[in-house]
Each structure stands twice: as C-alpha cells, then as structure tokens.
Amino acid sequence: MQSPIATERLLATTDHLIRPDQNLSDRQQPWIHPRLIQSVDPIKGRQLRVSQPVKKGELLLVDLPYALIPVVDHPDQSDDVRCSNPACHRRVARTVERVSCLNRCSADVVWCNSSCRDADNLRHEFECTWLKKYANSIRSKWGEYDFGMLWLIVRILASRDVEFRNTPSSDKTSGSKTGSDSKPSSFETGWNAIRSFCGSQDSWTHSQVRHWTMLVKKYLRNSQSLPHGLTSSEVLDLICQEEANSFGLYPRETGAFPLPELAVDRGEQFAAGVYPTAALANHSCSPNIIHKPDDQSRMVFVASKDIATGEECCISYFDLSKKVELKDRRDHLQGSFRFVCKCDRCVSEEPPEGDSLEEELQWDEFPSMDAF
C-alpha cells in the first residue's frame, strides 16, 4: 500500500517530466499532456482519457483558474489568503507587506504588493462596488456558503469582462484558444469553456430553485454596479454550472487510492475556483489521478497509476479517507454534487438487484387502495 509520504513525493517530483521549454513558472496558459484527450461517455458526459499509455507519476495537467475566491474565516489574521491578481494568485502570509483595496471593499481582497494591485485594476474594478455594497449583508443574512457562491459568480463575470475587453469583437463567440503547445482544438478555453460546463436547474429541488432565483434577483441582476448583460435565468444557469464544476483548494493532494495505511487528510480549504480544463475530469471512488493546487493556485493533475490507452482519467471529488462505505460516498456525491456515482468501484459494490428492491419496498409506501 502506498504511504502518504510516497504520494506527497509523487507530486513533488514531477518537475522533471516537463520539458525545459515548458517551464511552468509564471506560465499564463494551461499545460496539457499531449496524450490527454477529451471524449464523451453516455452516462457521465464529457470525460478525460489518454490516447496512449501514461506512466504513474506523469504530470497530466496544469490548469489556471478562470476565477478564484479565498475561503478563510479571518482574512486579516490568516496566512492562507491568496493574492487577488490572477497572474499571481500566490499565498500572501499576514507577516508580508500585503496591500488592500484603496476603497476598503472587503478584507478578503488582498494583493502581494502594489504592483500586483495595479496589474489587477481592471478585473477588480468590476467586483469592487458589488463587494462594498453587498459582502457584509449577504454574509450576515445568508451565510458564508451562499456568499462564496455569489462572489465566485461575480469573479467569473469579472474575468469574462476582462476577456471580452481584450478580445476583438469578431472573436468573442469563439473565445481565445490555448497556446500553440497545448491541445489546439478539443479543449475550449476562457468563457467558452465555462459556458460549456455541465449543470442544470433540473438537479435542484423547487426550494433550491426559489432560493437561488431570489438571490440572483436581489444581488446579481445586470446593473450599473454589475454590468454583465446576462438575463437572470442565464445567471441562474451559471450558478448550477458553478456548483457542478468548482474545485475546493486544499493544501495537500486529493485522491490517493488505495487509501494509504496512515491516511493524512488534505487539510483546511483555503480557496474555491473554477478551472476550464480540470472541470472535464469525472469522479471515481478509485481514481487514477491525484490533484492538488500549486503555489500559484493552478490545479495540477498527476497520474497516480499507470494509465492504459483509452482509459478514462478520473479524480476524486472528495477526501476518500473520510467516506469509505458505498452509501456514504453516494450520499455525499448526491448531496454536494447532485449525481449518482456510476464509477467502477460503486457499480461493483452495488448490492444484487433483488436486495435493493427489497430495501426499496421496505421504505416505499404501498399504493393506496383507492388506486385499484
């Protein structure tokens, strides 16, 4: 069985797999392994596969967040806040001379230094008034989770705004493409990738639809302080997509399997983000990829097993050491991600059909006599 230290080292020793001309430091484009491809599964939808074998330990993907928010309780006392500048997103410890917004819009918004703040001016301007107006009231009325969901949407819209300003109008529908050393055609980038995310209101209960519709109308309407030009229904769809596709960022990797004898948990969540290419990875309860953010909050995928030609590349959406039994795993995925897990491990652990029918009959109400 793999020890936790061995898995830590797996991520720490992948640098040699990157060719020198693909040096990752300060790279502002995703890096995609040339054998990583996209296809479609009839049950799970889009998926990542390999076109040829990949060895355990190989780096498969380094993806940049389209939008990222910090998730810390007391930003002014935390060492885990990330620089708001998307070109940096490094950890800014409280001992460092971090700078805040001159408008004092939110304590969660910090930059490493004034150069990072200046470089991020255009993007931050989009969210600044909104944060100042609503951050405190949303938090106190609706709680941290709802605030985080709404703020991440605002940051997605801010990135979209910057992208559109930097893209000639004829290119806006096709969006920007990845660099020449990345997969040119099969992987969407930027807003086009976000727009193609899965997720729909059908997976919500009526009360969830009512709740999020109310929040969109109250806080995310197209307005002078949030000029996005989308309808409320389009923003609601975006929230569904965000829910189905966003990543929590933790200091240690997720997805070591089989579970190490001495399982180390992945630590405290410090951010949440959306990643255009990483979001294509489906979940498996016996994944072949481990994932972890690097020091610039880019999402890094590494093969944790040898992967054969055509095999699907899956991550785990949660800490597998916390949920071992089939029912716990499926309940968690259903509750947090709104799908029934159909990974190989879950399917192989499903009770024989007769058993599940018996179980259903115990709980389902018998039809009323009036029906006969």
Ligand SMILES: C[S@@+](CC[C@H](N)C(=O)[O-])C[C@H]1O[C@@H](n2cnc3c(N)ncnc32)[C@H](O)[C@@H]1O
């Ligand atoms: C982050 S997206 C992954 C990419 C997605 N398949 C797509 O088409 O864009 C998560 C969604 O993929 C599907 N999915 C992922 N893992 C799955 C699994 N193990 N079993 C069934 N569906 C899965 C679910 O619909 C889920 O909401």
